[in-house]
Amino acid sequence: DTGVSQxxxxxxxxxxxxxxxxCDPISEHNRLYWYRxxxxxxxxxxxxxxxxxQLEKSRLLSDRFSAERPKGSFSTLEIQRTEQGxxxxxxCASNQQGGQPQHFGDGTxxxxx
Amino acid sequence: xxKTTQPISMDSYEGQEVNITCSHNxxxxxxxxxxxxxxxxxxxxxxxxxxxxxxxxxVASLFIPADxxxxxxxxxxxxxxDTAVYYCLVGDSPGNTPLVFGKGTRLSVIA
Numbered sequence: 325d326t327g328v329s330q331x332x333x334x335x336x337x338x339x340x341x342x343x344x345x346x347c348d349p350i351s352e353h354n355r356l357y358w359y360r361x362x363x364x365x366x367x368x369x370x371x372x373x374x375x376x377x378q379l380e381k382s383r384l385l386s387d388r389f390s391a392e393r394p395k396g397s398f399s400t401l402e403i404q405r406t407e408q409g410x411x412x413x414x415x416c417a418s419n420q421q422g423g424q425p426q427h428f429g430d431g432t433x434x435x436x437x
Numbered sequence: 438x439x440k441t442t443q444p445i446s447m448d449s450y451e452g453q454e455v456n457i458t459c460s461h462n463x464x465x466x467x468x469x470x471x472x473x474x475x476x477x478x479x480x481x482x483x484x485x486x487x488x489x490x491x492x493x494x495x496v497a498s499l500f501i502p503a504d505x506x507x508x509x510x511x512x513x514x515x516x517x518x519d520t521a522v523y524y525c526l527v528g529d530s531p532g533n534t535p536l537v538f539g540k541g542t543r544l545s546v547i548a
Contacts, residue, residue, distance in 0.1 A: 355533075359536075365538075366538025366539055367536070372535055415481075421533060426536060428480030431478075431480055
């Protein structure tokens with residue numbers, strides 16, 4: 325089963341460091357989404373792509389966050405100068421435009437020391 | 438996007454049917470109702486989606502009354518492995534727009 329794959333599963337870093345996460349969507353899906361989830365809350369939307377175009381960004385996506393999907397396949401989410409408040413689970417989802425449900429990966433859990 | 442309200446938590450014994458109700462008083466004509474399940478340290482998993490009346494699949498049933506201001510997710514004969522958080526979402530063009538999650542309902546199944 326080639327579902328949505330995220331790497332790494334866990335990341336521990338010191339405050340102020342940069343981190344990058346990778347998401348590999350289901351291969352035939354042209355849409356890719358990033359969400360963030362903190363303890364006890366539901367996932368919150370960050371940004372999404374259709375093919376290589378970034379179509380929407382949430383206000384949650386501060387200037388320290390950047391996402392790319394250069395070839396319309398995998399995507400990366402980078403956080404620069406990490407802060408304590410960035411500690412969360414970062415989830416990636418994908419689907420095919422046209423009403424298909426979004427399929428989620430199991431996330432990258434980021435812990436800031 | 439329509440706001441949803443669902444119980445924070447529910448408990449059930451194994452083998453029982455569990456019904457989780459979600460209120461969405463401001464649902465729009467084009468809105469669909471979608472339910473996701475999430476286990477600890479995993480991403481949400483799509484369970485079921487519907488627009489009106491009743492939808493059933495191999496996992497659950499979704500009941501939507503005529504006014505569509507609420508919906509009920511029904512899980513038949515739950516087992517310990519059904520312990521999870523269940524999210525009710527409302528939005529148009531299902532899957533085409535970013536999902537808006539609430540806090541969900543934490544279901545605990547007890548042996």
